[in-house]
Amino acid sequence: MSLPGQAVPSLMEEFLEGIWKQNPVFVMVLGMCPTLAVTVSAMNAVSMGLATAFVLVTSCLLISLVRNIVPSEVRIATYILIIATFVTVVDYAIQAISLAMYDALGAFIQLIVVNCIILGRAEAHAAKNPPMKATINAVGMGIGFTIGLFALGSVREIFGAGKLFGISLFGPDFQPWVVMVLPPGGFFVLGGWLLLFNWLKSRTPPAPAGVKVSEGHAHV
Amino acid sequence: MSESLSSIFIGTLLANNFVLAMFLGLCPFLGVSSRLNTAVPMGAATTFVMVVASLCAYGLNWLVGQFHMEFLRLISYIVIIASAVQLVEMFLKKNSPALFRALGIYLPLITTNCAVLGVALFQTAREYSFLQALTFATAGGAGFTLALVLMAGVRERLNFSTVPQVVQGTALSLMLAGLLSLIFMGFAGLGASAE
Numbered sequence: 001m002s003l004p005g006q007a008v009p010s011l012m013e014e015f016l017e018g019i020w021k022q023n024p025v026f027v028m029v030l031g032m033c034p035t036l037a038v039t040v041s042a043m044n045a046v047s048m049g050l051a052t053a054f055v056l057v058t059s060c061l062l063i064s065l066v067r068n069i070v071p072s073e074v075r076i077a078t079y080i081l082i083i084a085t086f087v088t089v090v091d092y093a094i095q096a097i098s099l100a101m102y103d104a105l106g107a108f109i110q111l112i113v114v115n116c117i118i119l120g121r122a123e124a125h126a127a128k129n130p131p132m133k134a135t136i137n138a139v140g141m142g143i144g145f146t147i148g149l150f151a152l153g154s155v156r157e158i159f160g161a162g163k164l165f166g167i168s169l170f171g172p173d174f175q176p177w178v179v180m181v182l183p184p185g186g187f188f189v190l191g192g193w194l195l196l197f198n199w200l201k202s203r204t205p206p207a208p209a210g211v212k213v214s215e216g217h218a219h220v
Numbered sequence: 221m222s223e224s225l226s227s228i229f230i231g232t233l234l235a236n237n238f239v240l241a242m243f244l245g246l247c248p249f250l251g252v253s254s255r256l257n258t259a260v261p262m263g264a265a266t267t268f269v270m271v272v273a274s275l276c277a278y279g280l281n282w283l284v285g286q287f288h289m290e291f292l293r294l295i296s297y298i299v300i301i302a303s304a305v306q307l308v309e310m311f312l313k314k315n316s317p318a319l320f321r322a323l324g325i326y327l328p329l330i331t332t333n334c335a336v337l338g339v340a341l342f343q344t345a346r347e348y349s350f351l352q353a354l355t356f357a358t359a360g361g362a363g364f365t366l367a368l369v370l371m372a373g374v375r376e377r378l379n380f381s382t383v384p385q386v387v388q389g390t391a392l393s394l395m396l397a398g399l400l401s402l403i404f405m406g407f408a409g410l411g412a413s414a415e
């Protein structure tokens with residue numbers, strides 16, 4: 001990175017913003033629509049996260065490059081077209097790499113187009129910043145999003161199927177909580193994570209991470 | 221392909237409700253559902269856009285098929301939806317400025333409402349005929365409105381109750397959505413099966 005010394009920490013901040021301070025899933029609660037549905041297992045969640053991250057990074061880079069050329073009246077339409085193009089690329093790429101994964105994610109890959117995070121970041125960040133900064137921010141956001149989805153998908157897979165990445169965790173006697181892999185489970189798990197973060201924020205000493213589970217018991 | 225219209229309608233309205241079973245259109249569901257009097261018009265506007273988008277998507281799908289340019293399908297869908305939203309926006313701005321202001325940012329955001337694009341994509345994936353697609357879009361919109369109204373009703377009541385501070389905000393909305401979704405699971409098996 002051959003940038004002025006002063007810019008380096010700010011780039012680091014840009015990078016970390018999406019992972020922690022402005023995490024798209026847990027802090028901004030954006031872009032859940034096409035993603036809650038596919039987080040029934042950790043593998044699906046990570047694939048979806050990576051696909052979204054790819055679209056996010058490439059479209060933020062391109063939008064940042066053309067930000068001074070596009071008139072502001074048609075900017076949203078331009079962003080959407082750019083995003084749709086990259087989503088088409090991802091759609092065909094996943095189809096070529098793994099047909100099984102393509103079938104599992106189904107139409108939800110194409111629904112990445114309307115993922116609020118991508119348009120949100122394009123409008124709020126990429127349209128105002130130079131390519132380098134926009135890309136780094138988008139990479140951070142993409143990683144943060146993937147982590148968020150993994151947190152959802154792993155919890156749902158652990159409780160709903162007793163597995164993680166397809167590997168059985170509790171042995172054959174485990175009675176899966178079917179509700180976790182059904183639609184209500186998606187809402188409960190995300191709600192539970194938000195609750196955990198609220199709770200952590202509301203008290204000063206760091207708390208043990210057992211809240212999530214007891215929360216799950218209370219509702220399921 | 222051979223699903224009857226009534227089974228598509230009931231199935232999409234209740235058993236596979238767009239919001240509560242398929243997670244489509246969550247952003248407006250959580251954003252606009254705090255008051256009943258904005259929930260209904262928002263649902264109506266979204267339903268209208270859905271039906272228009274569904275009709276156009278049906279035509280477009282045929283068109284890109286004719287020219288063997290399926291890779292353009294997604295891009296053309298999104299352009300059609302954006303135009304339909306623009307139409308609704310202009311109509312509302314002229315005929316009901318108060319409502320236009322109440323809906324605020326969520327009106328242009330219908331463009332990025334997954335439910336609308338979802339209608340177009342699912343009807344293509346399931347190879348619905350023209351009438352089936354029309355029924356699917358209407359039922360999807362009605363289901364979206366239903367979920368929005370139910371949620372708004374619950375949240376209006378919630379304003380009068382004391383809630384622990386930790387739970388307030390999105391976490392509570394999500395828990396409520398989860399409970400509603402659990403209730404809608406009771407409809408499972410009605411009408412057309414998912415996928």
